[in-house]
Amino acid sequence: MSAASCLLSEDQFLCCICLDVFTDPVSTPCGHNFCKNCINEHWNSNDQYLCPLCKKVFYTKPELHINTFISEMVSQFRQEAQQKASSSSSEQQAAKPGEVPCDACTGTKLKALKSCLVCLTSYCETHLEPHLTVSRLKRHQLMDPVENLEDRMCKKHDKPLELFCKTDQTCVCMLCSVIDHKTHDVVPLKQEYEGKKAELGKTEAEIQKMIQKRRLKIKKITHSVDLNKEAADREKARGVQVFTALKESVERSLNELIETIEEKQRTTEKQAEDFIKELEQEISELKKRSSEVEKLSHSEDHLHLLQNFPSLKAAPPTKDWTEVSVRPSSYEGTVVKAVAQLEETLSKQKKKLVKAEAQLKKVQQYAVDVTLDPDTAHPQLILSKNKKQVNHGDVKKNLPDNRKRFSYCVSVLGKQSFSSGRFYFEVQVKEKTDWTLGVARRSINRKGNIKLSPQDGVWTIWLRNRNEYSANSGPAVRVSLKSEPQKVGVFVDYEKGLVSFYDVDAVALIYSFTGCSFTEKLYPFFSPCNNDGGKNSAPLIICPTSAVFTDPCKTQ
Missing domain, CATH: 2.60.120.920 (SPRY domain)
Incomplete structure (x- = not known):
């Protein structure tokens, strides 16, 4: 039995009604096998009892019995298929989040390799095999695995959406093309797919071109920002240098102004000190003469008074201080003059800076692109x-x-x-x-x-x-x-x-x-x-x- 089963393929155990492996297989009087439920439902939905394969008509509903031989063969086949699936599943990967799972797996859902638009089912490698080996299933349309296969069926006719109406720009089934879209320009879905795919290729190329242009623009803008930063840093450095020089010039002018004022102040104070010193010297001389005169005036010695009178009768010689005065120094206009001198200095520095800038700009006009050898x-x-x-x-x-x-x-x-x-x-x-x-x-x-x-x-x-x-x-x-x-x-x-x-x-x-x-x-x-x-x-x-x-x- 085991040796014989090795020669059997799944095609021999498929019900032609459900296209799946037999469940409770029964044989009709004409010798064909079907799933018990499948043949009963087929006869219940028709007016006569007709064999789906040979079209033989039975005038009374045949009495059906389970075909034990085929049932055992199917059981053996299922067991071997299950073992094979178990062995294969250990090598295949379980479906991860975002991946389409196999609809036929009962335990761990394996990653689907293909989806069938006829069966509306997604299959892993193991469960896909009948579609690759069974002649009837080979005619089914397979595609890369997708979810929601029912969305690929026509809601009106329950047929696969395998055509494209270019007039209405919508996907349609075969019945739609001959009923609702009879006069429209209808092409196979694959043909329209190839055309739209080519258009998408052009769109993608154009988008990539636009991306490259924008990346280049970003580089240019970044380069401009870098150049601007360099120019800003350069100008700040120049500003610090120029204004530091101006600050030093202002401080120098201020120091010169203060020194000028203080020099005038010192000159006036020196003159006053000299006058006061001279006056105090005369006062000292006058006090000395006053003391001598007073002493002589109190003398009772007639001869002594007469002998010294000529030298003491007059005040000692002194300076005429009538026209002598200390006039305060004039500070008026000193600050204005200093500011004017500062303005002149700043003007010269400005002209010097402008000249230097003009000279540098002039030579920069002859800039060349130099590289190292x-x-x-x-x-x-x-x-x-x-x-x-x-x-x-x-x-x-x-x-x-x-x-x-x-x-x-x-x-x-x-x-x-x-x-x-x-x-x-x-x-x-x-x-x-x-x-x-x-x-x-x-x-x-x-x-x-x-x-x-x-x-x-x-x-x-x-x-x-x-x-x-x-x-x-x-x-x-x-x-x-x-x-x-x-x-x-x-x-x-x-x-x-x-x-x-x-x-x-x-x-x-x-x-x-x-x-x-x-x-x-x-x-x-x-x-x-x-x-x-x-x-x-x-x-x-x-x-x-x-x-x-x-x-x-x-x-x-």
Whole structure:
């Protein structure tokens, strides 16, 4: 029995009425088998007793008995199917929240693989097998598992919604297409699906394009915000510097005013003190003479009085104090005069600042896009991907020692060269303790020690030890700055032989090389100097200026 059952398929145990495995199988006189309830309901709903398979008509309702043989076979088949399902279910996953469960599972609901639009049932791998092997079930329409299969049936005709009415833009069943939508443009659901899917593909592509545009816009806006912040910080730094200078000027003018007033006060008091001292001296002399006169007037010695009378008869000589007076100093107009002088000083500083701003804006009009040339970089230098940053690394990289590369000094040149006209670029030197910036001619020595002087084809300024600024004019010239530059601008006028360096934030000229003689191509020159144990690890950064277009989407 067991061996024979292995040759049987589920197709042999299906009732042709319910299309499921027999339940209480019975045999008709014509030899066909059905579920007892299925054949009884079929006969009760019809006017005659007709076999659903061979169409044989019975004039009286046949007496039906359970087919024990088939019943045993079905029982055996169910048991084997249950064991197979149990074994398969251990390998399959139980349906998780949000997943469609198998409608045929009795215990743990397994995850459904397909839904049948004819049976209106979802099946797991095990329970789906009849639809893949039984010839009658193969004709059923399967789809990816979905819930609420009843929503896919026509409410009016209880048939699958397998057509699409393009006229009414609605899903319909086969009966709808020949009754209610007879004159309409009706196409198979799959055909309309493919068309709508293609449209959705175009919509998705357009949406993705819109997303990309907006992401790019976000990057541009963010870049603008960053530039705005830099400009705001730069302007705040300038404001602090300018108003600090103004404050110092006002305080200096106030001190000068107070000193002027106090000097006048001291002069008046000194004059009064001298007069009082002189008067007190005369008073002392007069008191002395008064004492002598009084003593002589009381003398009874006739001879003594007569002998001393000539020298005591008159008052001692004194100054005529009639016209002498101490007049208070005039302070009127002192404050007004001081304010006028302050206004003149501020006006000069304003003109100086405006002139400096105009000069910086003028040279910034010649801004160029400068990038670093990796072929010239010393092996210990680290360049960013966009060739805009350079800093010193502790490890010497194994690079080809070409004729362009600096092998001794930790330097790098710009990729761009200039042999005429004017050009300008800016470099951030923030948080660095040592750096060197400028321009160099093409024939600069790259394999040995570099003499930083115009005579050797290098026009640079540098910072050493955090606060020592010098122009390397051969010999070096110390440069005194009111503040530490955070960003340095470099301007070259090739024909005029001019190389100027600017403190961009302070809008101030740092130093200018004049009367230079250029006969070769000039290259921007950068040296971040040694790392110094991490103290000088910050990079030199070539900054964009307003005159140069920069792509905000590029990464460093």
